[in-house]
Amino acid sequence: MLEILGARQKELLRLLLKNKSGMTADELSEGLHITRNAARQHLAALETDRLVEKGATRPSGGRPEQLYRLTDKGRELFPRHYSWFAELLIESIKATAGEEGLRDRLREMGEQVANQLRNQNPELATPEEKVQKLSEIMEQLGYNASHDIHAGADPTIEADNCIFHHLATHNPDVCQFDLALMSAFTERAVDHQECMAKNGNVCRFRLYEKGK
Structure with missing residues (x-):
């Protein structure tokens, strides 16, 4: 700006x-x-x-x-180098814990954030309410997200902006944070159907019943 x-x-x-x-x-x-x-x-x-x-x-x-x-x-209008610092952290974790250790840590972080958000929204009861609220939270965070909920079909969330795009392009495992957060918040499994970090036009997530 x-x-x-x-x-x-x-x-x-x-x-x-x-x-x-x-x-x-x-x-x-x-x-x-x-x-x-x-x-x-x-x-x-x-x-x-x-x-x-x-x-x-x-x-x-x-x-x-x-x-x-x-x-x-x-x-925040003035230059910040968050992505550079985040890359240093990612590489440091990977160097000490390995790639699987990095993925585990990112999933843990995503679940922790999801639990905090769920505690802030105790009124959410149905899967549809949780998906809608998650989409709203992602929109507030800058994902430019929207959701699609229809009876008889698994709900989806689509994001036009990946707030970790530069980081995820160089470290695709970063997506594990988003996937864990979405799964823990909605209590559903997540199918990452399209990913901008992998040359997709959007990030699209299908949220379906676990074990389905």
Whole structure:
């Protein structure tokens, strides 16, 4: 998203990144060499996008000065190297535990997350409710997921975006995390019918009764 912001807004965000405790509208206008009103307009737009928020106030000779700071979402606009670090962790586990040990660990992690999510949603009773809720959770996580539930057919979940795509392309075993999470959350077996990490157009999962 950073690339679609205007030049002034990018500069404003960079100033706030350097000044973690926050800056006033006057300080931002001075740092950007723009008027105070222009600075406030940029702040209002960035607040609407939830990239900037009001922080603490700072005592002054008169009225306390309002400080503005980056939100977590705003900080995430700047480069992060999570996938690189995740690859290091994956390779480290593989080196010490072997490939099967890595798969076991990923499955354990998926089941742990599923149990946490199920505890947060104790009202879910039927398989259909669990599949629908899982699809909603995946959508919130960025999978761009949708579900298909029809009477007499096994439900499916389809995702257009793999949030681990780069990692899974180099380490396909990463998919074991998703599969274990989905199975433990829905209490159903999972058939991974199509996978983007294996050149599929989407990730498609069929969730069917265990032992079927």
